[in-house]
Amino acid sequence: MKIGTALSNHATKALLLGSGELGKELTITLQRYGIEVIAVDRYANAPAQHVAHRSHVIDMTDSEAIKKIIALEEPDFIIPEIEAIATQALLDIEQEGNVVVVPNARAIQLTMNREGIRVLAAEKLQVPTSKYAFAETFTQLKTAVENNIGYPCFIKPTMSSSGKGQSMVKSVDQLQAAWDYAKSSGRVDTGKVIAEAKIDFDFEITLLVVRALNAQGTVETHYCEPIGHYQENGDYRESWQPQAMNPSALKTAQAIAFKVTEEIGGLGLFGVELFVQGENVWFSEVSPRPHDTGMVTMVTQQQNEFELHARAILGLPVNTRLHTAGASVPILSSLAAKDVVYEGLDKALAVPNSEIRLFAKPEALVNRRMGVALATADTVEAARKNAVTSAKSIGIRPA
Numbered sequence: 001m002k003i004g005t006a007l008s009n010h011a012t013k014a015l016l017l018g019s020g021e022l023g024k025e026l027t028i029t030l031q032r033y034g035i036e037v038i039a040v041d042r043y044a045n046a047p048a049q050h051v052a053h054r055s056h057v058i059d060m061t062d063s064e065a066i067k068k069i070i071a072l073e074e075p076d077f078i079i080p081e082i083e084a085i086a087t088q089a090l091l092d093i094e095q096e097g098n099v100v101v102v103p104n105a106r107a108i109q110l111t112m113n114r115e116g117i118r119v120l121a122a123e124k125l126q127v128p129t130s131k132y133a134f135a136e137t138f139t140q141l142k143t144a145v146e147n148n149i150g151y152p153c154f155i156k157p158t159m160s161s162s163g164k165g166q167s168m169v170k171s172v173d174q175l176q177a178a179w180d181y182a183k184s185s186g187r188v189d190t191g192k193v194i195a196e197a198k199i200d201f202d203f204e205i206t207l208l209v210v211r212a213l214n215a216q217g218t219v220e221t222h223y224c225e226p227i228g229h230y231q232e233n234g235d236y237r238e239s240w241q242p243q244a245m246n247p248s249a250l251k252t253a254q255a256i257a258f259k260v261t262e263e264i265g266g267l268g269l270f271g272v273e274l275f276v277q278g279e280n281v282w283f284s285e286v287s288p289r290p291h292d293t294g295m296v297t298m299v300t301q302q303q304n305e306f307e308l309h310a311r312a313i314l315g316l317p318v319n320t321r322l323h324t325a326g327a328s329v330p331i332l333s334s335l336a337a338k339d340v341v342y343e344g345l346d347k348a349l350a351v352p353n354s355e356i357r358l359f360a361k362p363e364a365l366v367n368r369r370m371g372v373a374l375a376t377a378d379t380v381e382a383a384r385k386n387a388v389t390s391a392k393s394i395g396i397r398p399a
């Protein structure tokens with residue numbers, strides 16, 4: 001493809017829908033290839049907006065608002081970055097044919113809502129998943145859990161991410177609170193919640209998969225080394241790469257990831273979330289974009305997940321090589337405040353082979369991700385230890 005020079009009349013333009021920490025890294029990468037980036041989010045001063053050429057604040061769950069911004073900016077690429085977007089607008093815009101929705105509008109619609117991707121994976125593609133049911137009322141939820149899903153189970157909003165609105169329920173007396181939380185705390189209330197039986201996994205991974213064009217112009221699938229991670233309340237607390245895996249489980253994981261991403265189609269990087277127990281692998285969900293647990297690749301891979309996504313989208317060559325073991329630990333706020341300052345950067349960076357990214361979100365909330373510590377080492381264990389020490393050195397307090 002021809003890539004126009006940024007800020008000329010022929011600049012290739014990318015419009016990000018969602019401008020968080022993942023979008024910021026992607027913006028920087030796209031700009032290195034001369035792309036003009038417009039960063040859109042639901043609030044002003046979102047991380048990617050700190051570096052983008054231009055930015056807009058809109059209600060991204062409003063189709064008309066999305067269409068208006070697209071008509072104004074006339075981008076070549078629309079890159080959804082968060083799980084809270086009116087996907088119908090993207091389907092309509094794609095139909096018109098002048099813009100590429102990354103990786104495609106159907107992928108965004110399917111993955112933005114857990115119902116779409118779960119039904120596709122489990123029922124059409126027949127890949128193993130946890131047992132699940134959808135409910136529109138508390139009575140439906142209770143009946144499904146009591147008769148079919150069982151305890152313990154997870155109750156989640158169908159449109160959410162980073163664990164928002166999600167809880168694990170061990171007995172019937174916790175069900176009402178889980179229903180109320182899922183209905184009130186997702187990114188968007190679709191009217192439905194999902195109940196999922198708990199999988200007793202040994203560990204869970206994100207398999208980063210890249211669909212990119214080869215020299216012959218055909219799509220090839222590339223896999224990164226598996227990323228292991230540990231989650232609390234549905235949000236990641238540590239990730240590391242590589243996750244040691246039994247070769248047969250890795251093969252199964254790649255086969256599941258291939259099946260799902262091949263069905264979704266388009267070009268770009270995907271984060272396929274899988275649960276592993278012995279040789280068994282279950283599909284959990286997929287992000288058609290860089291993944292939070294994949295931030296570790298900023299220190300472990302020659303081409304990190306943002307570089308891979310940008311290259312794949314632009315039709316450029318990709319390489320998923322890992323060059324070192326590493327780990328990432330998010331820096332979470334312990335307080336809610338409008339203006340905050342970070343402390344301890346000197347201490348955090350005194351940890352050997354560590355790096356810090358501070359996101360500078362304009363408002364801190366309890367457990368909101370405000371930065372990330374990254375570390376490399378000869379072993380994953382040492383890298384994890386260093387990343388934890390580095391992250392703990394950063395304090396967040398009101399300005």
Ligand SMILES: Nc1ncnc2c1ncn2[C@@H]1O[C@H](COP(=O)(O)OP(=O)(O)OP(=O)(O)O)[C@@H](O)[C@H]1O
Nearest residue numbers: 130154160161162163164196197198199231234235
């Ligand atoms: N059915 C399940 N069995 C076991 N653990 C689960 C199940 N569902 C969710 N979890 C745990 O909760 C975590 C978050 O779940 P999930 O990925 O569905 O939430 P999310 O809000 O989409 O998070 P993100 O957007 O960060 O991926 C999983 O990574 C896993 O640790």
Ligand SMILES: NCC(=O)N[C@@H]1O[C@H](COP(=O)([O-])[O-])[C@@H](O)[C@H]1O
Nearest residue numbers: 018019020021022023082161162292
């Ligand atoms: N698991 C998905 C994920 O990590 N998404 C990342 O978090 C941002 C939202 O953060 P916020 O809720 O703090 O605004 C998103 O914009 C994206 O960068």
Ligand SMILES: [Mg+2]
Nearest residue numbers: 162273284285
């Ligand atoms: Mg997830």
